[in-house]
Amino acid sequence: MTAYALLVSPSANRVYARSAAALTVAELGVLAETVLAGRLGAAQVEQLGGVEYVVFEADLDRAGIAQLSNVSTLLALFERRPADDGWLLRPVGLDRLDCLDDDLLTILKYPGKTNEVFTKLLVNVTVSACGSAHRMLVDRLRVLDPLCGRGTTLNQVLMYGWHAAGIDLDGTDFDAYAAFLPRWLKDKRLKHTAATARLRREGRTLGRRLDVELATSKEAWAAQDTVTVTGILADTREAAEVFRAGSFDAVVTDAPYGVQHGSRSGDGLRRRPLELLGEALPGWVRLLRPGGAIGIAVNLRTCPRADALALLVEVGLDVRDTPSYRGFEHRVDQAIQRDIVVACKAD
The missing domain is CATH 3.30.70 (Alpha-Beta Plaits)
Incomplete structure (x- = not known):
């Protein structure tokens, strides 16, 4: 060696x-x-x-x-x-997946933004555990962030040239991302289409959606070699009504931390992370392909690791809890001790 x-x-x-x-x-x-x-x-x-x-x-x-x-x-x-x-x-010469300029990740600054290096770590660890991991260097995987905020995870998925989708209940965050991404693509002179519309299912309005299709070069656009981004303004507990079952290789999300800068005033969902996960996980699991993986960043002060793993087991997932997977705990600030929990769906 x-x-x-x-x-x-x-x-x-x-x-x-x-x-x-x-x-x-x-x-x-x-x-x-x-x-x-x-x-x-x-x-x-x-x-x-x-x-x-x-x-x-x-x-x-x-x-x-x-x-x-x-x-x-x-x-x-x-x-x-x-x-x-x-x-x-x-x-040693490197061969990175990154196919877009890194300011896609760094240009946006706002309170409560997840560190983009940690976001990349969370995506990597989750995808490495899933059954599609062997395809990550050669295919366009599909990744869902069901609590996507202003799109840090979506942008990291895009950096890898994969298809990204996200759901969030915050209209301000949805509007901010719907304005940012097309503007960024236009500034970079990348071929793309972008559209927003109402999201309706069975005669009722669930929210709004953003659909973006882009290519990393003019040649790729001409060859229809494109990447898609879907942003949904809706309740994450309705994720299974929005997307087709078994359509994602991985679900990657930064769960609500239950502290002021990570919560919206009056939004009980964001202040009770364990309750939210318990209600939303069945729908998220339904969206996973066989062999797919879920990776969730949690604040141990409001969502203890053992409790989060128990929820993953309850929905039929196989948790990853070896010493390596237990090595991600770290301090963010006085109110946040962050960790990662990962589990996989049976093949």
Whole structure:
């Protein structure tokens, strides 16, 4: 096996940066249990030349390098070889999935926005656990965020060139995203269509919908090689009435934290995360394809890990609770101790 050293990207969020190396170790641990099983050794944090790296051994082909290239915190990857006075580091060429400019993720700033690096981590960990993980480098997966807010998860899915869909009950967030994405695509001169309309089912109005279709180049547009985004303004408990059953590879969401900056005044759904998850999960599971995975970021102060996992078991999912999956707990602020829970639907 070859020895590697991963240089963790500096984060603009100083609190998250303090946890980044440990979260990288956990993310690599999940890869070692899933898409890189048997090819990726245990990772640890080590100082090389006074700089902190995450080091590990691996037996990687081109696809394996591509998998590592998308680790959420990765800035650079090196092969490392012993030398008389330390280590020699040889840069490894990366093969990222990213197909759009990264300001799609960073340009929007607003209170309560989820850190985009953590969003990428959440998407990666969830998709790695699902039955479609082997297709993630070559196909356009379909990912749903059933509590999508202003679209950070949707934008990360788009960055990977996958199809994105989201639901949220907040009209202000829906309008903000419906204005932002077409404007951004126009500024980037990317071929696209965008339309909003009422959402109706069986003669009643559920809400509104945004439909966007885009291509990453003029050639892709001409070849009808496009990516779709669907945004729904509706109650997430009605998700199964909006989308076709078994139509998503993964459901990825940042659950309400139940604190003031993550809640809307008077919105009881957002202040009772366990109650909301209990009511919404059956519909979310129905939308998953066989082998699909659900990944949920939770605030342990309002949604204990054991309680969240119990809800996932109640809806028939197989939870992932190995040490690697238990390695994502980290502090966001005084009111939020964040973690990730992941579970899979039977094939």
